[in-house]
Amino acid sequence: MRKSFTFRDLDWLLLLVGVALAGLGVLQIYSTTTHSALAGEYRKQLDWVIVGVVAALLTSQIDYHHVVEHAPALYIAGLAALAGVLALGNTVAKTHRWLSIGGQSLQVSELIKLVIIGAGAYYLGRRPSRPVEWKDLAVMGALGGIPAALVALEPDLGTALTYVAIVAAGVILTGVRARQVVALGVLAAVLLPVGWHFMLPYQRDRVMSFAHPSEDSRGSGYQVTQSRIAVGSGGLWGKGLGRGTQSQLGFVPVSHADFIFASFAEEQGFIGTAIVLLLYLVLLLRLLDGAQWAPDRAGAFLVAGLAAVLFFQVAVNIGMMIGWLPITGIPLPLMSQGGSSVFATFIGLGLALSVKRRRFVN
Numbered sequence: 001m002r003k004s005f006t007f008r009d010l011d012w013l014l015l016l017v018g019v020a021l022a023g024l025g026v027l028q029i030y031s032t033t034t035h036s037a038l039a040g041e042y043r044k045q046l047d048w049v050i051v052g053v054v055a056a057l058l059t060s061q062i063d064y065h066h067v068v069e070h071a072p073a074l075y076i077a078g079l080a081a082l083a084g085v086l087a088l089g090n091t092v093a094k095t096h097r098w099l100s101i102g103g104q105s106l107q108v109s110e111l112i113k114l115v116i117i118g119a120g121a122y123y124l125g126r127r128p129s130r131p132v133e134w135k136d137l138a139v140m141g142a143l144g145g146i147p148a149a150l151v152a153l154e155p156d157l158g159t160a161l162t163y164v165a166i167v168a169a170g171v172i173l174t175g176v177r178a179r180q181v182v183a184l185g186v187l188a189a190v191l192l193p194v195g196w197h198f199m200l201p202y203q204r205d206r207v208m209s210f211a212h213p214s215e216d217s218r219g220s221g222y223q224v225t226q227s228r229i230a231v232g233s234g235g236l237w238g239k240g241l242g243r244g245t246q247s248q249l250g251f252v253p254v255s256h257a258d259f260i261f262a263s264f265a266e267e268q269g270f271i272g273t274a275i276v277l278l279l280y281l282v283l284l285l286r287l288l289d290g291a292q293w294a295p296d297r298a299g300a301f302l303v304a305g306l307a308a309v310l311f312f313q314v315a316v317n318i319g320m321m322i323g324w325l326p327i328t329g330i331p332l333p334l335m336s337q338g339g340s341s342v343f344a345t346f347i348g349l350g351l352a353l354s355v356k357r358r359r360f361v362n
Contacts, residue, residue: 009357010060014286015053018334018349021279022049022342025335028264031242032255041256041337048339052346059350060357067351068125068298071118075143078115081108082150097154098340107340109151109159114348116163117305119143120170125298131175137184140167157203158329161316162309169308170301207326226251227259227321230266238269257337258329262321276335280314290356299355306348 026049030042067074085099085108098105120143127136144167148160199207230246233239242248247255247263255263265273287307294300310333317332319325331338333345 010057010353011286011290011356014283014290014353014356015056015349017279017283017286018056018346019049019053021276021283021334022052022346024264024276024279025049025260025332025337025342027241028260028267028335029256029337031244031267032247032260032263034242035248036250038256044339045337045342048342049346052343055343056346056350056353059347060353062354063358064299064302064351064354067118067354068121068302071115071122074115075119078108078112079147079150082112082147085109086150086153097156104339107338109147109154109156110338110340110344111347112147112151113162113166113309114306114344114351116144116147116166117302117309117348120166120305121298121301124170124174124301125296127174129297131177132171132180134180136174137171137176137180140170143167155200155203156329157199158316161328162312162330165308165312166305169305173297173301173304223253223259223327224320224323226253227262228323230255230262231322234266234269234273236270238265238267238272241267243267258317258331259321260336261318261332264335265321280310284311287352290352290359293359294355295359299358303352303355306352310345310348 026042026046029045033039033041081099085097088099097109098107100106120140123139123143144163148163151160151163226246230244230252233246234244239245244263244266246252246266252259252262252266261273261276264276268275284307287303287310291300291303291307294303313330313333316325316328316330317336320327320330331341334342
C-alpha cells in the first residue's frame, strides 16, 4: 500500500534552520543598505525568501525520483540556458550572468547547481554498485566541467568552482581509489598553468595579492584588507545593528552580498558569528543525516551533493572574509543578497526534504 505523506513527515528543523539563516541575511541587508542608494533591497530579498520557502514546501511533496528521471532533459535545457546567458544575458560590470524573465533577473548558474546534482544522481543511481572506474570519473567530470566552462566565460569563476564540489561529492560517495586521487591531483597540477592563462587580469591580481594583501591595500588587496578589519573590529558582542563603521561607511565592498559575513561579524561580533556557524553546522548535519537514510543511491547523492556545495560555499566565503582564501566572489548561502541563490537553495532543501520523508518507503 502506498504511504500517504503529510507535512508532519517533514524535517521541520532543516527547513526552520534554513529560514533562520535567510532571516538573518535579510536583517543584515537591511542594516547595510537602509541608508544608501540600495535602500529597499531587503524587501526584495524577503520576497525571494518567502517564494523560496513556498517552493521548498511544494518541492518536498514531489517524489524526487520524478526529478531524477527527467534529469537528462533538465541538464540539456540547463546548458542551453547558460549558452543563452552568454548570447542574450544582461551585461552588468562587463559580465553576462543574468537573464531577464518576466521582469526579474535570474542568475541561471545558481539553478544549474541543482541540475548538475540531479544529473549526477541519475548517473550514479543507475550504475552497478562498485568502486569508481575511470569511465565514471570522466562522466562525472563532464557533467560538472561543461557547465563550469560556460559559467567561467560569463565570467563567474566562483560559481564555476562550486560545481567541482558537487562532482567531488559524487566521486567520494561512490568510492574513489587512492591511485585515482593521485592521478586527479597530477592532472590538476598540469592544468593549473592553463587555467592561469585564461584568467582575467583582475582574477590574477586577487590570487597574487592573497598572500600579502597589505602590499597593495588600496588596490587588489583592498577587499580582503577591509573585510579583515571589519571582522576583527566586531569584538565579542559586535558594534550593534546598523553601527558597523566599516560597513556603514562603505569601506567593506558589497557588504550586503558577497561580503555580508564581514559586515555581520562587525555588527554582531563573535557571539553572532558563532550562532550563524552553529546554524550552518545544524543544516549540514541534517542534510548528511538525510543522505545516510536515503532509500537509494540517487536520493543519497541528491542530498549529499547539496550538502557538499553548501559546505564549499560557506567554507570558501568565510575563508575569503578572514584572508585565508583568495577573493573569488562566492556568496554566503541563504544570507548574501541574491534572489536566484536563495531560491535555488530552498528548492534544494525541498528536494532534501522529499528524500528524507521517503526513507521508509520500499
